[in-house]
Amino acid sequence: MPRHRIFATAFAKVYPMYVQKAERKNRTKEEVDQVIRWLTGYDQAGLQRQIAQEKDLETFFAEAPAMNPNSSLIKGVVCGVRVEEVDDPLMQKIRYLDKLVDELAKGRKMEKILRQQD
Structure with a gap:
C-alpha cells in the first residue's frame, strides 16, 4: 500500500493552519x-524545535516523547472519517490531532478536549 503523502508533509506546514483555524x-x-x-508529550521547546527543523509528520510523531495514553478516548468524525476506526497508526495520530484542533475551534472547553480517565 502506498504511503500517504501527508506523512511526508512538514509539521511546520500544517501547524500554522491549526493555529489559524483556532484563531x-x-x-x-x-x-x-x-x-x-x-x-x-513534547514540551514547548521540543515542539518549537520540530517546527524549526521542519520535520515531516511521520518524524514528528515518531519522535514524540510519549503519546498520551488517554488519546484512545478521542472519538468522533474528522474529515468524514471516524478517528477511532483509522487503521494506520500514524494516520490515526494525525487524525487525533485534527480532531483536537477541531474541538478547540468549535469552542469546547479545554478540560473536555484534554481527555481524562474517569
Whole structure:
C-alpha cells in the first residue's frame, strides 16, 4: 500500500493552519500548543524545535516523547472519517490531532478536549 503523502508533509506546514483555524474562532496559539503537547508529550521547546527543523509528520510523531495514553478516548468524525476506526497508526495520530484542533475551534472547553480517565 502506498504511503500517504501527508506523512511526508512538514509539521511546520500544517501547524500554522491549526493555529489559524483556532484563531478564527477566538482561540489562541497557546491553546493549540497545549493540545499538541498533551497529545504528543513534547514540551514547548521540543515542539518549537520540530517546527524549526521542519520535520515531516511521520518524524514528528515518531519522535514524540510519549503519546498520551488517554488519546484512545478521542472519538468522533474528522474529515468524514471516524478517528477511532483509522487503521494506520500514524494516520490515526494525525487524525487525533485534527480532531483536537477541531474541538478547540468549535469552542469546547479545554478540560473536555484534554481527555481524562474517569
